[in-house]
Amino acid sequence: PGFDPAARPPAPPPAAAPPTAVEPEVTGGGSRLPLLLGGIALVLVAALVGVGWILLKQGGGAAAAGTGVLIVGGSPTGAKVVVNGTPAGELPYVDSSALVGSYEVRVEADGYEPYTQRVVVAPGETAKVTVALKPAAKATAKVLVVSEPLDAKVLLDGEVVKEGGPAPWQASDVEAGKEHEIVVQKPGYRDARFVWTPEPGEEKTFTARLAPALVRLRVESEPAGATVYLDGAKRGRTPLDLEQVDATKQHRLEIDGGRCYERWSSTLIFDERAERTVRATLERSPACATRGDRAPGKKRSSGTAPAPRPKRRGKGKLMLNMRGAWANVWIDGKDTGKQTPLINYELPAGTHRIELKLPDGRSTQLTVEIQPNETVKKTVPAP
Incomplete structure (x- = not known):
């Protein structure tokens, strides 16, 4: 078959022409850009002026006008200087490049009332603050x-504040x-001392019961007739x-009942009482094994010595107390680890030496006889 020209496809439609650019129309005065930039500049200047005004009102801020000098002087030297709430230094204080503005200056020191003043630093000028801090009122x-007795002398921190007289001494200042020492004195009596550190506004009462400096001492022993030694000097026989x-001093008291009794001793510490009585129960010495040995100060009776006592067997109990104090209990020279009151303490039947030792060093001694299956009860006064 041959080519048919009528069979060709139709030709495409012609392309549309591109749009033509239109130039904007400019009317009356040209571009708006310079006007816009000028407005922005005016706004920035106004903002800077406003910020500067705010900083100037608050004080201490930078200002376009420059700096000045701030001087703070006065007394006491070394007082703390605080500027606008910030520690700045000590008296005397100088800031040679203080920014222009208003400042609050505060000066303070321990023991003084603080001082506050507001001052303005002007450009190129010197602002001065002179202070003289006043001592702060002390808390009292x-x-x-x-x-007791009433007519005693009173000293406060070594100075006499009351010479005597029946009226008590008082002070409100x-x-x-601060720690204070109060001493109360009277001839013939021992001093009374108090140490006191008062709180502000505290009210305190001290009662001084003065103890006599010289006392009467009575010494008794069982058996009687023993020799009494005070501080090593022989003073007589009991009672x-x-x-x-x-x-005002400690004394060493010793009582010697002779060869048939153990020597009794104690350290005496006196209290406020004007009289003191010491009673000692002497313990028989192992050197005297019979009942026929004489008591202190007595002669042996004539005749044959009695037979030795038979040794007892079994155990008994001891109940021991000290009137007006407590003490550690020693039995036959050994520490029992117990204190008074001692209750139902079991001991072998026979004679035992008891020593009661007080915490302050005083002591007293006694002898007890323990019977088999029996309880011995003893109460002794404090030495």
């Missing part, structure tokens, strides 16, 4: 001192927060009264 406390013993 009140005190009342009563003595004792410095608080014995010793007058004007110096109560």
Whole structure:
């Protein structure tokens, strides 16, 4: 078959022409860009002026006008200087490049009332603050001192504040927060001392019951007739009264019942009582094995010595107490680890030496006889 020209496809339609660019129309005065930039500049200038004004009102801020000098002087030297709430230094204080503005200056020191002043630093000028801090009022406390007897002398921190007389001493201006010593004195009596550190506004009462400096000492023993030694000096035989013993000192009291009794001793510490009685029960010595040995100060009776006592067997119990105090209990020279009151303490039948030792060093001794299956009860006064 041949080519048929009528069978060709139709030709495509002609392409549309591209749009033509249209130039914008400019009317009356040209571009708007310069106007826009000028407006932005005006806004920035106004903002900077506003910020500067705010900083100037608050004080201490930078200002376009420059700096000045701030001087703070006065007393006491070394006082703390605080500027606008920030520690800046000590007196005397100089800031040679203080920014222009308003400042609050505060000066403070321990023991003084603080001082505050507001000052303005102008460009190129010097602002001065001169202070003289006033001592702060001290916190105080009140005190009342009563003595027995009444007519005693009172000293506060070594200075006499009351010479005597029946009225108690009182003060309302004792410095608080400081340690004070109060001493009460009277001839013939021992001093009374108090140490006190008062709190602000505290009210305190001290009662001084003065103890006599010289006391009467009575010494008794069982059996009687024993020799009494005071501080190593022989003073007589029991019962014995010793007058004007110096109560301001400790004394060593010893009682010797002879070869048939153990030597008794104690350290005496006196209290406020004007009289003191010491009673000692002497313990028989192992050197005297019979009942026929004489008591202290007595002669042996004529005749044949009695037969030795038979040794007892079994165990008994001891109940022991000290009136007015407590003490550690030693039995036959050994520490029992017990304190008074001692209750139902089991011991072998026979004679036992008891020593009661007080915490302050005083002691007293006694002898007890324990019977088989029996309980011995003893109460002794404090030495």
